[in-house]
Amino acid sequence: MVREVVRINVLVTSISKKVPLLQAVRRAMKKMGMSGILIGADRNGNCIGKYFVDEFWPMPSLEHFTVEEFISICRKKQIRFIIPTRDGELPFFSAYRQVFQENGIVVMVSEQHAVDICLDKLRFYEVLSAHGFPVVPTALSLEELNDGDYVVKERYGAGARTIGLCLTKEKAHRHAQKLEAPVFQPFIPGIEMSIDLYMTRAGKAKGAVARKRDYVINGESQITTTIRNEKLEDLCIGVATYLGLYGHAVMQVIIDHEGQFHLIECNPRFGGASTVSLEAGLDSFYWFLLESQGVNLDDYPFNRSLKEKRQIRYPADFVIDL
Template structure:
């Protein structure tokens, strides 16, 4: 029996529903566990067992292993950027104890968390990535200023001139500078198998963005952008489900912006299109082959609208 734990569930109901569907697809009588720091989180109503967990920084890895063993949990899906380094550091130890975590190696995560390092690594490889600088020393017309580390768009400055960019950066802890690219914004979901091969990639146009997440997103067949992200994922040695953000400018040139090394808020659309990441990872964790489960992309493009919904108990 393979029980599954999703961490930091907060209000990530669509993700929890997708994990439950993957569990049911395996045909195993498994339970869905969810953990969070808050006893009052919304996600607790959408799991079979809820665990009010302590801070990871205050929990020795052996304690989490003991909890998983006691509850029969053998698969963990981290859902928050901040916990990825913790799980990357303990991934091998957990595997030795029969627990699989969908997380990349620490070096790979660091190459994505650090946006300047992300630029350096990919540009040196010849992969198209947005120019990024630690200093306001370029002749760009419009500037973007953002924090160097982590994901998200907090404190970002958009469409600034050089002087405004310098002023904006003064209030940031570790600013980086980029040119403002106007065009279409995309997310690309990629699933990387444990052996480093690519199971599938799917492109989503970000039609409406609210607080850094797609509220309306639609799929597109875009082989060149898929291949760009596949090449980057393999070069960075990522594993499991990851998401690239990219811009395609008015001349049709694609520029990678960043990579989130986890399942994203709107990635459920990719699952609906056939990119069956949770199911594939559970099968991998059970020692099974993914050969009988190919990526069968839907022939019909889909659009997803994210909206609040009531639950009456």
């Protein structure tokens, strides 16, 4: 009797045009010696990413699924690992993280309470400031903040495309009327930083890489340069540890002209420009796959690159035969 070969497949959701991310996951699978395939999902059936995966799943929005239905599809597709890449789907996967685990599917997502805090900018400020972390003050009205210039953004999830920066009080009021649930922050001039880190299942930091956001378009770094700043990395590791994050996360911080840190937000997922931190030694996808198969990461040290890395993100052509 011929036995059916069971593959161990990896699902990446909301792949959009995240080609470097997909390539990084594929490299991690190859490094693991995995025989499974890379499956990409997106509700846009014409997304760019579909050409860079082994199988494309035109997945409807998660609101159309019960967790049982989603797990049933994963079983049919022999999916054992899931990597969510969009803020909007993190609540679903975090809420059912344990249910997936009980069904033999591991999701790279933090627990629900941590995700909820990170996706609510007001709560993020309230929780972390109460613990003494240097978080940028966040309020529901301008009257709660000191005079100066302001930042206006959506309270929930990622809203970089709709953010208003360095606005007067009058302009801030006007900008807020365009948003669904606006929050206000003081505008703090300085250097924009992102800090990528990986937190293990045991709640310990495996490594962190700080990088300067040299050139930003629509909230994403098009040019970013890694730097060494242990104090900044330690701060972000402290925040991630306090929140109980798991897997890859990205902190956003402003370093003001006096060298003080101002924590803006945390994205509890892999970021758009986080692939440069992989090049610097933060092997997040490989570590995730190792941990998911019960491997102790103590035997896999974080080897930080001796040279700093600069990443330039640019459009490229990919031609296929029809």
